[in-house]
Every structure is written in structure tokens, then in C-alpha cells.
Amino acid sequence: MPQPPGRKQKGPFVDQCESGKHAWCRCERSGRYPYCDGTHRGSDITPIKVVLDKPCTVIWCACGTSANKPYCDGSHTRL
Numbered sequence: 331m332p333q334p335p336g337r338k339q340k341g342p343f344v345d346q347c348e349s350g351k352h353a354w355c356r357c358e359r360s361g362r363y364p365y366c367d368g369t370h371r372g373s374d375i376t377p378i379k380v381v382l383d384k385p386c387t388v389i390w391c392a393c394g395t396s397a398n399k400p401y402c403d404g405s406h407t408r409l
């Protein structure tokens with residue numbers, strides 16, 4: 331399993347995800363970015379929650395510019 335980068339980067343984070351709940355960090359301060367680690371608590375920013383019904387490969391946006399968050403839409407290629 332790849333480790334989450336922990337900060338924004340210029341491309342997606344591809345991960346083999348288990349089924350169940352996942353939370354994509356929207357505050358961009360998570361130490362597990364692009365996954366939420368709870369750092370947003372106390373702010374009005376909340377993560378984007380995703381429920382996967384089966385294990386699958388997910389291409390998470392890790393640049394923060396996707397128009398289809400939490401997923402990569404290729405917008406990072408224009409950075």
C-alpha cells in the first residue's frame with residue numbers, strides 16, 4: 331500500500347482502497363493528505379466522505395484543483 335503524501339502534490343494519489351468509508355481532506359492541512367486526519371476540527375471545513383461498496387483502485391485528487399473532488403479529473407496537468 332502506498333503511503334499518502336501528507337501534503338498537496340502536483341498529481342493524484344492512487345491507492346488500493348478497501349470497501350467502506352473514506353474521507354478526503356478538504357482543509358488541506360491533514361498529515362495524511364489526501365485523507366482526512368481530523369485536523370479540520372474546530373473549523374467550518376469538513377471532509378468529503380465517500381463510501382466504496384467494494385475494494386477498488388481510487389485515483390484521489392492530491393493537487394486540490396479537481397472539479398470532481400475527491401477524484402482526479404486531470405486538472406493537475408494544467409498546473
Ligand code: FES
Binds near residue numbers: 394
Ligand atoms: S491530482 Fe489530478 S486533478 Fe488533482
